[in-house]
Amino acid sequence: xxxxxxxxxxxxxxxxxxxxxxxxxxxxxxxxxxxxxxxxxxxxxxxxxxxxxxxxxxxxxxxxxxxxxxxxxxxxxxxxxxxxxxxxxxxxxxxxxxxxxxxxxxxxxxxxxxxxxxxxxxxxxxxxxxxxxxxxxxxxxxxxxxxxxxxxxxxxxx
Numbered sequence: 342x343x344x345x346x347x348x349x350x351x352x353x354x355x356x357x358x359x360x361x362x363x364x365x366x367x368x369x370x371x372x373x374x375x376x377x378x379x380x381x382x383x384x385x386x387x388x389x390x391x392x393x394x395x396x397x398x399x400x401x402x403x404x405x406x407x408x409x410x411x412x413x414x415x416x417x418x419x420x421x422x423x424x425x426x427x428x429x430x431x432x433x434x435x436x437x438x439x440x441x442x443x444x445x446x447x448x449x450x451x452x453x454x455x456x457x458x459x460x461x462x463x464x465x466x467x468x469x470x471x472x473x474x475x476x477x478x479x480x481x482x483x484x485x486x487x488x489x490x491x492x493x494x495x496x497x498x499x
Contacts, residue, residue: 349499350492352485362496364481373401373475375433379468382435383407383461386443389430390457391415397465401472405465416453438467 352363380397387394387409397407426444429436442463447456474480491499 347499348494350494352482352490352492355492355494355496359492359494359496360482363485363490363492363498364478366496366498367481367485368476371475373472375471376468378431378433379435379464379471382431382433382439383464383468385430386436386439386460386464389428392457399465399469399472401469401476403469405469407461407465409461413454416457419453421447435464435467438463 350359352360355363383397384394390411392409392411392415395408395410397405399405421444424440424444424447426440428440439460443456443460445456446459447453450456493499
């Protein structure tokens with residue numbers, strides 16, 4: 342039988358190289374927060390207009406894509422006065438990007454379908470930016486500290 346003594350460190354106690362290793366561990370196993378809320382906000386926006394979001398792909402630091410299914414006539418007859426710029430149907434912050442962009446683009450162009458596409462594009466950009474921010478050192482450092490992880494001297498999770 343052997344007895345091994347091991348010193349355990351909190352993230353803020355690690356040297357810079359060990360912190361980098363801890364960050365790498367976190368990023369490799371990280372699941373992005375707020376993804377369910379983001380897609381729910383986008384689907385709710387689409388459903389409001391009778392549009393179906395059929396496919397989407399998104400990731401940090403990568404192109405996003407999405408497909409929607411709706412007839413060309415779906416926005417025919419829609420008037421700006423029928424749109425609530427301040428709508429927050431899901432209560433999630435991405436609602437603002439969708440509805441503000443839709444309203445402002447519709448007002449500027451008079452074209453609801455162009456406004457709809459602009460709103461979706463803005464929402465996916467904002468969602469991707471949120472994912473990217475969750476990988477930044479400051480965010481990761483705060484998360485590792487707040488969750489009180491323990492590490493070995495080289496930054497390996499204990």
